[in-house]
Amino acid sequence: MSDILVICRSYTHHVKALEKSLSRNNMQVTIATPKEINVEINTEGVSYYINGIIFFPSIVIGWLSLEKTREAKSIREWGLWLLKTMELEGIKVINTFETFNVGQNKLLNSIMLTKHCIPHIPTELVSDMQFLQKTIEVLNLPVVVKPVIGSKSHDVQRVDDLKELEQICNSYFSKNLPVYIQKYIEKPGRDIRVTVINHKAISAQYRSVDHSGFLTKKNNGALITKCHINEELGKLSEKCSKVFNAPFAGIDLLEDEEGTYRVIEVNIAPALLDPDEDILNAIVVYLKEELISLRKE
Structure with missing residues (x-):
C-alpha cells in the first residue's frame, strides 16, 4: 500500500517536484493521472488498480488544475469522480471533491467569499x-x-x-x-498570491502587471517578487483556506485604492515551486502529521 496517491491532470514540473520532495522524506508516493486508474465494483466492495496492481492509499491528493482544452477538462472531471469515490471509501482526500467543485467555479467562489464576509469585488x-x-x-x-x-x-x-x-x-x-x-478595481500595478498549506499562510509573492498593464499571471509575462506576509494578509488568507475547506490553497488578492486587501479568488490547485522551497517543506510536514494521525486510528 502506498502512503500517498497524487491524482493529477498531467505530470507537470510542480507534480514532479512534489513527488521528489515526498520521496526524499521517506514517504511512499504514487503519481497517476485519471487515465491510469481503474476501478472495480462488486459485492465485496470497491477496488482501485494502477498498472494492473491493486492499491489502497492512506492519503489521496487531488492536484487537478484547470486547462482550456476539451481533453484537459474531461480529465479533470474524471479525476473529480475518482476523488469522490475515494472519499466515499473513507480515504483521506486533500483537497476534496466539494472543495474543487466550489473553488474552481468563479460564481461559487464569489458567493462563498461574500457569504463569509471576506472582502471581495462587486x-x-x-x-x-x-x-x-x-x-x-x-x-x-x-x-x-x-x-x-x-x-x-x-x-x-x-x-x-x-x-x-x-x-x-x-x-x-x-x-x-x-x-x-x-x-474594475484600480490597483498599484500588482496582485498578490498567498500560498496556504494546512490553513497556514506559508509564502507570498507580488505579481506585477505584464506588458498589457492588466494581467498579472506569470505565464503572461508578469514579474514575480517576494511579498512579506503581514498579520492582516496572513489572517485573511488563512480564513479563505478554512472557509473553502482547502488545506492546499492559493489566495489571489489585490490592494484597492484605499490599500484594502480584496480577495479575487481562491485557487484550489496552486503552483508549488515559486518563489522558494517553503511551500514543499510545509506540505511534507503536514502530510507527515496526517500519516501519523491516521496510523493511530
Missing part, C-alpha cells in the same frame, strides 16, 4: 442583454470579464467599450453560457 452573473444594461449601471465601465470556469487568465479581459462588451456577451449567450463580470 460581481454580476449576466444571462441576457437586458440584465447587462443594469450591470453597466451598477459596475460602470471599465469592467473585467471572465469565464465562470477557467484558469491562468484564459479569456480574462478588461473591457472599456460598451459595444465591445455587448459583442463579448453575445458570444457567450450564443453558446448558452452566462457572463461573469466584475468591477
